[in-house]
Amino acid sequence: MIQLPNAHAQLIQDAIRAAQTAGDLPDFDPPPIDIKPPRNPEQGDYACAIAQRLAKPIGKKPAEIADLIIKHLPKAPFLLHAENVNGFINFRLDETWLRNQIDQILIEGDHLFELTLGAGKRAQVEFVSANPTGPLHVGRSRGAMVGDAIARILEAAGYTVEREYYFNNAGQQMKNLGNSLRVRYLQQLGQAIELPNTEEFYQGEYLIDFAKALVSEQGEALVNADWQPFKAYAESQMFEMIKATLARVNIRHDHFFNENSLYESGAVWETLRQLEAAGYIYEAVARQTDIEEPMDETPHSDEKAAAKWFRSTALGDDKDRVLVKGNGEPTYTLPDIAYHMDKLARGFDLAVNILGADHYVQHQVVKRGVQALGGSAEKIRVIIIQMVKLIRDGREYKISTRKGTYETLDDLIDMTSPDAVRYLLLARSPDAQMNFDLDLAVKQSNENPVYYIQYAYVRCNGILREAQIRHLSDQDADLSLVGEEELRFIRKILTLGDEIEFAAQHIEPHKIAFFALELATLFHPLYDKVRVFGEGVPEDVAKARLRFYRAALVTLRRVLALLGMNLPDKM
RNA sequence: GCCCCCAUAGCUCAGUGGAUAGAGCGUUGCCCUCCGGAGGCAGAGGCACAGGUUCAAGUCCUGUUGGGGGUACCA
Numbered sequence: 115m116i117q118l119p120n121a122h123a124q125l126i127q128d129a130i131r132a133a134q135t136a137g138d139l140p141d142f143d144p145p146p147i148d149i150k151p152p153r154n155p156e157q158g159d160y161a162c163a164i165a166q167r168l169a170k171p172i173g174k175k176p177a178e179i180a181d182l183i184i185k186h187l188p189k190a191p192f193l194l195h196a197e198n199v200n201g202f203i204n205f206r207l208d209e210t211w212l213r214n215q216i217d218q219i220l221i222e223g224d225h226l227f228e229l230t231l232g233a234g235k236r237a238q239v240e241f242v243s244a245n246p247t248g249p250l251h252v253g254r255s256r257g258a259m260v261g262d263a264i265a266r267i268l269e270a271a272g273y274t275v276e277r278e279y280y281f282n283n284a285g286q287q288m289k290n291l292g293n294s295l296r297v298r299y300l301q302q303l304g305q306a307i308e309l310p311n312t313e314e315f316y317q318g319e320y321l322i323d324f325a326k327a328l329v330s331e332q333g334e335a336l337v338n339a340d341w342q343p344f345k346a347y348a349e350s351q352m353f354e355m356i357k358a359t360l361a362r363v364n365i366r367h368d369h370f371f372n373e374n375s376l377y378e379s380g381a382v383w384e385t386l387r388q389l390e391a392a393g394y395i396y397e398a399v400a401r402q403t404d405i406e407e408p409m410d411e412t413p414h415s416d417e418k419a420a421a422k423w424f425r426s427t428a429l430g431d432d433k434d435r436v437l438v439k440g441n442g443e444p445t446y447t448l449p450d451i452a453y454h455m456d457k458l459a460r461g462f463d464l465a466v467n468i469l470g471a472d473h474y475v476q477h478q479v480v481k482r483g484v485q486a487l488g489g490s491a492e493k494i495r496v497i498i499i500q501m502v503k504l505i506r507d508g509r510e511y512k513i514s515t516r517k518g519t520y521e522t523l524d525d526l527i528d529m530t531s532p533d534a535v536r537y538l539l540l541a542r543s544p545d546a547q548m549n550f551d552l553d554l555a556v557k558q559s560n561e562n563p564v565y566y567i568q569y570a571y572v573r574c575n576g577i578l579r580e581a582q583i584r585h586l587s588d589q590d591a592d593l594s595l596v597g598e599e600e601l602r603f604i605r606k607i608l609t610l611g612d613e614i615e616f617a618a619q620h621i622e623p624h625k626i627a628f629f630a631l632e633l634a635t636l637f638h639p640l641y642d643k644v645r646v647f648g649e650g651v652p653e654d655v656a657k658a659r660l661r662f663y664r665a666a667l668v669t670l671r672r673v674l675a676l677l678g679m680n681l682p683d684k685m
Numbered sequence: 686g687c688c689c690c691c692a693u694a695g696c697u698c699a700g701u702g703g704a705u706a707g708a709g710c711g712u713u714g715c716c717c718u719c720c721g722g723a724g725g726c727a728g729a730g731g732c733a734c735a736g737g738u739u740c741a742a743g744u745c746c747u748g749u750u751g752g753g754g755g756u757a758c759c760a
Contacts, residue, residue, distance in 0.1 A: 148702090152703090152704070153703095153706075154704070157704070161703085161704085163702085166741075167702095167740095169740070170739095202703075202704070245760075285760065286759090286760085287760070401758095419758090432687070432688070432756085433756085443758090445758070445759080445760090446759075471753080471754045472754065474688085474689055474690085474755060474756095475689090475755060476760090478688090478689095498690075498754095500691075500753075503753080538697090541698075541699085541709095543698085543699080545690060545691075546690080546692095546698080547690075547691060548697080548698080550697095551697080554696090554710090562709085563708080563710085565723055568723090569724080572721075572723095573720080573721070576721060578720090580720040583720095584720090616701070620701085624698095627699095631708065632699095632707095635708070638724060638725070639724090639725060639726085641720080642724070642725050643725085646720060648719070648720080
């Protein structure tokens with residue numbers, strides 16, 4: 115499918131060259147040419163403000179430049195005409211060409227607007243990446259939806275995409291989890307033992323369920339066991355839970371990467387060695403860059419022994435970072451750098467990493483680590499997802515994973531629907547913090563934009579179903595009978611490619627979410643006005659409209675698929 | 686203190702330096718019960734503040750105010 119903005123930009127480019135050859139315009143390298151639909155559709159289908167930009171550098175009036183460009187504009191099948199309005203060059207699409215795009219849309223079907231942007235390139239999207247210590251909570255869910263939508267958009271842009279989940283099952287938290295399950299298990303066996311109400315123990319009720327299951331599987335066999343078998347059991351169960359939750363919203367990871375494998379392969383210490391070789395490591399009991407304000411930090415018990423510091427200040431950081439603690443254990447940062455080097459070594463052209471806002475500093479340090487090792491840090495794109503604030507009863511609802519009180523993604527899905535959760539979490543810029551009003555999400559579940567969008571699909575599908583019942587086929591449809599209203603919709607469809615391209619380049623999946631809503635907003639009035647089976651609709655017109663609606667259905671299906679949403683038969 | 690993100694309609698949010706700033710929900714009035722009314726049409730209602738850059742600023746820069754996150758030898 116043709117990318118209209120690019121095609122128009124090419125025309126302008128060619129026109130400028132031609133004008134230069136003819137001596138109408140002076141020689142200069144044309145700047146990037148920005149084509150977009152004007153806000154007011156009466157002004158044209160696409161518009162370009164290049165003449166205004168060129169006015170100063172080449173010393174002519176915008177209107178004069180615009181006229182010259184139009185004069186040299188080559189012909190194109192999609193272009194009806196171009197006109198100069200106050201120096202804007204406004205393009206109008208050829209309506210016959212537009213009508214024929216209906217067939218083109220049907221030909222492309224589920225591959226509609228598959229771009230060549232990422233053709234032959236491999237992309238990886240790392241997202242969720244929660245350690246298996248508990249069910250996914252709502253705070254994670256935004257990153258989950260965004261990550262998966264990005265993966266889908268990159269696929270549409272032509273990339274081969276791998277979805278990766280990075281986790282660590284070896285830390286203190288997992289040991290705590292094992293110990294917590296052990297207490298729950300002993301409780302199930304009737305022992306009078308309390309789960310200590312401290313940070314070291316997970317209070318969540320899911321562990322009681324695990325304990326019950328464990329008792330029915332193993333009986334009293336584990337009564338004298340230490341934390342380890344409990345940890346192993348909790349971990350595998352937890353992953354099953356997490357996967358099941360993600361599956362409810364159509365998310366599946368291709369690859370689970372265990373942090374521990376970086377220790378087993380020696381990659382962690384090899385990374386440290388390379389950083390040392392590159393001269394970025396020093397040993398000290400305190401941060402060298404803190405000498406000016408030594409009173410700034412409270413002394414730490416481990417600080418007596420020398421730690422290994424990463425001289426990240428050499429790469430623009432405001433302070434150096436510890437990679438190996440005084441006790442010889444690495445911090446989280448070192449394996450993380452090793453992990454990202456591993457990603458790059460796996461040959462991805464693009465590695466997208468979805469992180470919460472609380473990981474901002476961490477990712478900066480990792481990126482500097484990659485830089486220090488000479489890795490192509492520019493291939494790593496980090497998307498920082500701002501916090502989701504849960505609102506309940508008009509107040510903020512605090513989440514804490516370690517205390518028992520939290521709202522899981524499963525809860526949220528139960529209260530609304532998988533599609534509602536997906537859409538609501540996707541329909542905003544990742545940069546923006548968002549409020550998620552739990553009460554509203556429940557109360558308004560029938561009035562959510564997601565239903566408006568899916569209803570467009572359902573109605574469209576209804577038309578095709580009705581056509582089958584009435585034995586109306588669109589064979590030999592005469593597309594010249596497609597009306598102005600329908601063409602407006604086709605014009606909108608043709609911008610989907612631009613949206614996918616932009617969303618893929620800038621990693622902004624919310625673009626597609628808004629496109630879906632806009633498409634539905636155009637669809638519903640159309641459905642009312644442009645009837646296939648209404649009274650007085652001649653059969654040839656009905657056929658043309660039917661084919662149009664088939665194209666509309668293909669597009670709605672494509673957009674919903676890009677968002678990972680379901681296609682309901684009825685609502 | 687320093688770093689990052691944000692501030693657009695009553696609410697939740699879009700808006701790629703261009704022309705008259707949009708959507709959903711809510712609200713006011715109307716249409717319709719016709720391919721599934723979870724619909725359609727019409728109205729009211731908005732760029733935090735102050736400078737600057739530009740032919741052109743919601744958009745870029747600086748400052749102010751307000752909100753959120755971070756600033757560990759935690760992960």
